Amino acid sequence: MxxxxxVAQSDRDxxxxxxxxxxxxxxxxxxxxxxxxxxxxxxxxxxxxxxxxARVRTRRYFLSQTRIKASGFDYQANPWALFVGWLVIGVGLxxxxxxxDLLAMGLASATKFLLKNLGSFSKLEGLVExxxxxGVGIAFLLLQVLVxxxxxMQSLRxxxxxxxxxxxxxxxxxxxxxxxxWRETVFLLGLRLLVPLSLGLLQPYVAWRWRRFLIRHxxxxxxxxxxxxxxxxxxxxxxxxxxxxxxAIATLALSGALLIMAIIKFRQFSVAPVAGEPLVSTWAILPxxxxxxxxxxxxxxxxxxxxxxxxxxxxxxxxELRFACTWRARELLGMRLLHGLVLVxxxxxxxxxxxxxxxxxxxxxxxxSPGLALDGFLAAEEERIxxxxxxxFAEADAMDGLFDISF
Amino acid sequence: MxxxxxxxxxxxxxxSRAVPVVVVLLPNGQLLLRGGELEQRQPLALxxxxxxxxxxxxxxxxxxxxxxxxxxxxxxxxxFARRPATVLPRLLHxxxxxxxxxxxxxxxxxxxxxxxxxxxxxxxxxxxxALLPPAAERQLGEASLAGLDQEAxxxxxxxxxxxxxxxxxxxxxxxxxxxHLRLRLxxxxxxxxxxxxxxxxxxILVVTDALVKLATEDELLAVLAHExxxxxxxxxxxxxxRSHALALASGLMGGQDNPIQGLAQNLLxxxxxxxxxxxxxxxxxxxxxxxxxxPAPFFSILTKLEEHEGTTQLPSLLLTHPSRRERQAxxxxx
Numbered sequence: 001m002x003x004x005x006x007v008a009q010s011d012r013d014x015x016x017x018x019x020x021x022x023x024x025x026x027x028x029x030x031x032x033x034x035x036x037x038x039x040x041x042x043x044x045x046x047x048x049x050x051x052x053x054a055r056v057r058t059r060r061y062f063l064s065q066t067r068i069k070a071s072g073f074d075y076q077a078n079p080w081a082l083f084v085g086w087l088v089i090g091v092g093l094x095x096x097x098x099x100x101d102l103l104a105m106g107l108a109s110a111t112k113f114l115l116k117n118l119g120s121f122s123k124l125e126g127l128v129e130x131x132x133x134x135g136v137g138i139a140f141l142l143l144q145v146l147v148x149x150x151x152x153m154q155s156l157r158x159x160x161x162x163x164x165x166x167x168x169x170x171x172x173x174x175x176x177x178x179x180x181x182w183r184e185t186v187f188l189l190g191l192r193l194l195v196p197l198s199l200g201l202l203q204p205y206v207a208w209r210w211r212r213f214l215i216r217h218x219x220x221x222x223x224x225x226x227x228x229x230x231x232x233x234x235x236x237x238x239x240x241x242x243x244x245x246x247x248a249i250a251t252l253a254l255s256g257a258l259l260i261m262a263i264i265k266f267r268q269f270s271v272a273p274v275a276g277e278p279l280v281s282t283w284a285i286l287p288x289x290x291x292x293x294x295x296x297x298x299x300x301x302x303x304x305x306x307x308x309x310x311x312x313x314x315x316x317x318x319x320e321l322r323f324a325c326t327w328r329a330r331e332l333l334g335m336r337l338l339h340g341l342v343l344v345x346x347x348x349x350x351x352x353x354x355x356x357x358x359x360x361x362x363x364x365x366x367x368x369s370p371g372l373a374l375d376g377f378l379a380a381e382e383e384r385i386x387x388x389x390x391x392x393f394a395e396a397d398a399m400d401g402l403f404d405i406s407f
Numbered sequence: 408m409x410x411x412x413x414x415x416x417x418x419x420x421x422x423s424r425a426v427p428v429v430v431v432l433l434p435n436g437q438l439l440l441r442g443g444e445l446e447q448r449q450p451l452a453l454x455x456x457x458x459x460x461x462x463x464x465x466x467x468x469x470x471x472x473x474x475x476x477x478x479x480x481x482x483x484x485x486x487f488a489r490r491p492a493t494v495l496p497r498l499l500h501x502x503x504x505x506x507x508x509x510x511x512x513x514x515x516x517x518x519x520x521x522x523x524x525x526x527x528x529x530x531x532x533x534x535x536x537a538l539l540p541p542a543a544e545r546q547l548g549e550a551s552l553a554g555l556d557q558e559a560x561x562x563x564x565x566x567x568x569x570x571x572x573x574x575x576x577x578x579x580x581x582x583x584x585x586x587h588l589r590l591r592l593x594x595x596x597x598x599x600x601x602x603x604x605x606x607x608x609x610x611i612l613v614v615t616d617a618l619v620k621l622a623t624e625d626e627l628l629a630v631l632a633h634e635x636x637x638x639x640x641x642x643x644x645x646x647x648x649r650s651h652a653l654a655l656a657s658g659l660m661g662g663q664d665n666p667i668q669g670l671a672q673n674l675l676x677x678x679x680x681x682x683x684x685x686x687x688x689x690x691x692x693x694x695x696x697x698x699x700x701x702p703a704p705f706f707s708i709l710t711k712l713e714e715h716e717g718t719t720q721l722p723s724l725l726l727t728h729p730s731r732r733e734r735q736a737x738x739x740x741x
Contacts, residue, residue: 031461034509038502041512044519057499061460071416071425071476072463166425167418167474221423377423 020324021371025363027065033352035061052082063163066363069374077162089151096147100140108132145193149185153178160218168377173217181217188213208234211312220318221377229315237307244300251293302336303329313366319377326365335361413477415464417442420472430467430477432486440469456487458500523656524675532648536641541587541609544644548609551643552593555613563594565616570594573619576628577612580635583697588639592631594619602715604630606637608644621715622708629695629705636690642683650676680727685737706735 039054056079063073108129115128153173160172173181188210195202208231215227306327313325339354368374411432416425417440428442439448447469455468456479465484467475477483487493502508563570577592584590593613597603602617612634614627622630637643653672692702709731729737 027461031504034512035460035503037509037512037516038499041516041519044516057460057503064459064463065461072459074459074466166423167420167472168423375422375424378421 019371020367020369021069021374022365022367023363024067025065025360026067027062027356027359029353029356032061032356036352049083052079052086055079056082062359068165068368069371071166074164074167075159075162076164077159092147096140096144100136103140104133104136107136145189146186149189150182152189153181153185156214156217157181165220166374168221171219171221184213204234204238205231207238207308211308215312215316223319223377226317227312227315228317229311233311233315234308237304237311241300241304241307244296244303248293248297248300298336299329299333302332305329306332320370321368321374324367324369326367327362331361411482413479413483415467415475415477417445417469418474418476420474428475430475430483432483438467440473440475451486454487456484456493458484458496460500460503462504528649528652528656529645529679531652532645535648536644539644544641545609547644547647548607548611551607552611552613555607556595559599560595560597560613562596563616564596565594565619569619572624573614573627573631576624576631577635579628579698580631580694583694584635585639588635590635590638602712604634606634606643608641608647610638612638621711623704625700625704626708626711628698628700629691629702630708632691632694632698633687633705635694636687637683639690640683640686642687646676646679646683649679677727681729684728684734688734688737706731709734 035057039050039057042050043054056075056077059077060075063075066073111128111132157172160170163170188206191202191206191209195206208229211229212227215225218225306329309327310325313323316323335358339358342350343354413430413432415428415430417428418425426443426445428440428445431439431441433439433448437448437450438454439446449470453470456465457468458465464476465479467477467483469475488497502512565573573594574592577590581588581590588610590610590612593611594616595613596616600615602615602621604612604614604618606612612631614631618630619627650672653675657669657672688705691705695702695705713731728734
């Protein structure tokens, strides 16, 4: 499936198909610039209280400018629900993060008190605080994963249920299977935490699992999306990207070795070069090394992003509908470099231009076939009611941005 | 097409089918929906017209979950314009689609930022500062002195007699200082900061050996008066509070790792610092007058320090201290 020749072949095939329809994006920089400016001004003037409205309007603008066969998408979230939700989340997360310190302190002093009264354990006293704070830290990490997964799941459900095309709502999971969905989210977030521990070896599996989760629970009306890629597909993809990562790893290792050597030689980091020490030449190499590995790292991430998107869309189905995505690594890289430069040079004012340009590129290279099948989707009456009932969980929306892979 | 007819696409909300329709405004004020097998009429009161952000067709919500994306020339919107619920959305849409709206937004954003930075944050900092007990401020000063002692200072190597002379100068200033100001002198030697004097929270003045050696007694008195000016207006605490407030505000705007916001934060802190320097300069000149001394030594030591360290040609925007010329001009020295 992932062999380059087959990819090119299938791209050609999808282009040949007469009934294939491309996503259009008709957003304009000038238009979005004004919306962005009004959002920014009102958010600033209201000390951030306007932000939920700004978010809904922005999302709605981008979705309504995304069209298939001249019909736009729509987003009908209630900013008031978001506002209340963000308050609850803000207060809740602050309380959670502060209460862990308090709890650790309380537990530590209680344990110390016990040890003192039991006597003969005074040697252990020094261990109490680190042990207790470690235990509390782990417990709160677990609690946070639980809470965060619930929020992420609800956010996905809420946003899907508020997004519609041709007045037919999307959906994510179902109310009855909510707890099963939660369990899967907990598992996925936990798995993500393990990726660094596995030195990245788990990444292909996690990438596959996460995409499958996002796609196969989604539905348009009553029709569910399906995802047919296998973990092996993603493993192959990451394996083929690995050679691009090698020079970066080598340079990182080399810089590390140089750094250690420099430390051993001079014992310390000097603020200014001291006469007689070849400080400048040693230190000058490090940024140079970083500079050579940075473009390669960027290329690697762009290549992976483009290929993973193409694989994901190719293996996604909605009823009869199939998808294709033709992002190119080189184009993504060029866009990212250009946009980064322009953003810095314009002091951030070019943000609307960057966002419109990037969205247009990404969306216009996704196509559906056969496009003729767009009329046949149905909504069941009870699904619409359940979608409305989700309005109360809008607080989950705040987490949505974190996990938006724009699949 | 008749004048009171509007074309559109109807979506019933039960399937993804698009039905081309016409919406007809009837003489009795009702709207008629006609197209395909559809023919429904509804009173205006049961309908809702909604404009998505930007340039897009308005959406007419039909009772029962149906929706018409309708080609409106403004007349349909006018029918719904008198409803109170549509006032704010229409205002927003106007601002988002007109030049004047963009200009207004720009002014509002700039005004809010300028107001917060010039008025709001300093006001907030001075309020918090007023609520903070002097003991807490003193503790803060002790903590930062302890930190500096570890990082940059070694104990003073000046002779006892020379140290006593500096202490006596501080006592002179203390004698004419306001009631609440409690000054404490700490002498230190430092290779890092060279000839310098600083003011820490709680009225702790630090003077380095190099400065004592560089300055005449009158000049030293002037420098101490300047630092006492900082202490009198609680500048170190204010600076701490303001920079925290700035960091917080910047964080709230989502800019923790945004280099542009970091730069703006630095420039603002520098401007706060320069304001404080001018205020301390004015205070120093006033104190010297009260002690029947000329302010001239203050400017001569500034010149000396400049020669000692070498002048910089950087624009004042990038500096925490104003240039000597500017300080001299603003503090009224000649």
